Amino acid sequence: MSGSSSTRDRVRLIVDRLEDRYGTIDWWHAPPDEVMVGAILTQQTRWENVERALDRLRAGDLLSMAAIEAAPADLIEEAVRCTGFFRVKTCRLQALARFVIDEHGSVEAMAAAGTDELRRDLLGVPGIGEETADSILCYAFSRCSFVIDAYTRRLCACAGVDEPVEGYRHLFESVLPPVNVRYRQTHAHIVEYAKSQCSRKRCEECSIRSLNA
DNA sequence: GACCAGGTCCTTG
DNA sequence: CAAGGACATGGT
Numbered sequence: 001m002s003g004s005s006s007t008r009d010r011v012r013l014i015v016d017r018l019e020d021r022y023g024t025i026d027w028w029h030a031p032p033d034e035v036m037v038g039a040i041l042t043q044q045t046r047w048e049n050v051e052r053a054l055d056r057l058r059a060g061d062l063l064s065m066a067a068i069e070a071a072p073a074d075l076i077e078e079a080v081r082c083t084g085f086f087r088v089k090t091c092r093l094q095a096l097a098r099f100v101i102d103e104h105g106s107v108e109a110m111a112a113a114g115t116d117e118l119r120r121d122l123l124g125v126p127g128i129g130e131e132t133a134d135s136i137l138c139y140a141f142s143r144c145s146f147v148i149d150a151y152t153r154r155l156c157a158c159a160g161v162d163e164p165v166e167g168y169r170h171l172f173e174s175v176l177p178p179v180n181v182r183y184r185q186t187h188a189h190i191v192e193y194a195k196s197q198c199s200r201k202r203c204e205e206c207s208i209r210s211l212n213a
Numbered sequence: 214g215a216c217c218a219g220g221t222c223c224t225t226g
Numbered sequence: 227c228a229a230g231g232a233c234a235t236g237g238t
């Protein structure tokens with residue numbers, strides 16, 4: 001990580017500009033079990049396909065850690081097929097469900113754990129990397145863990161900020177006030193902006209690029 | 214038909 | 227540690 005203040009100022013500028021542009025938006029409010037499932041299903045996958053899978057799981061009463069832990073794998077596979085990597089993702093979902101049930105007893109019980117401990121434990125579950133862990137912490141457990149995804153890296157690259165993943169995380173966490181709603185909102189802003197304005201084709205005219213000067 | 218999508222893991226150099 | 231491949235379906 002480079003703690004360079006000019007880099008941090010640039011990130012602060014990104015955050016402020018996005019807030020001016022989009023204002024208050026409330027993103028991904030769903031029950032914790034559903035957030036955890038969605039966080040895994042959205043790996044390398046468009047969200048629209050994830051929603052289909054979530055609907056299928058819900059229809060089969062499979063949208064809870066307890067149900068996923070108990071269900072036969074082929075039932076899960078069938079429901080999540082539309083998100084791609086369906087065998088791998090089914091394994092990951094069941095590994096997460098087993099972790100929740102075996103190590104904590106329930107999702108509600110998990111909420112009692114501290115953020116650092118939770119993060120470390122989640123990263124120990126096969127199939128859960130940094131982004132998935134932080135998504136779960138931020139959107140399922142309302143913690144101040146900033147999510148660094150492909151959109152965030154693309155947008156930052158546009159603005160001339162180039163860091164290793166941990167660098168990005170600490171940059172954003174040093175700029176944002178320690179309030180969960182700001183974390184989820186800023187990440188939502190980045191996704192909205194990057195999707196519409198900073199796609200591979202349009203990046204040249206992306207206004208964030210002007211922060212380079 | 215090529216190319217990409219809100220990653221993660223495993224193998225190599 | 228960086229780079230490359232595997233995992234797979236669905237949309238443009």
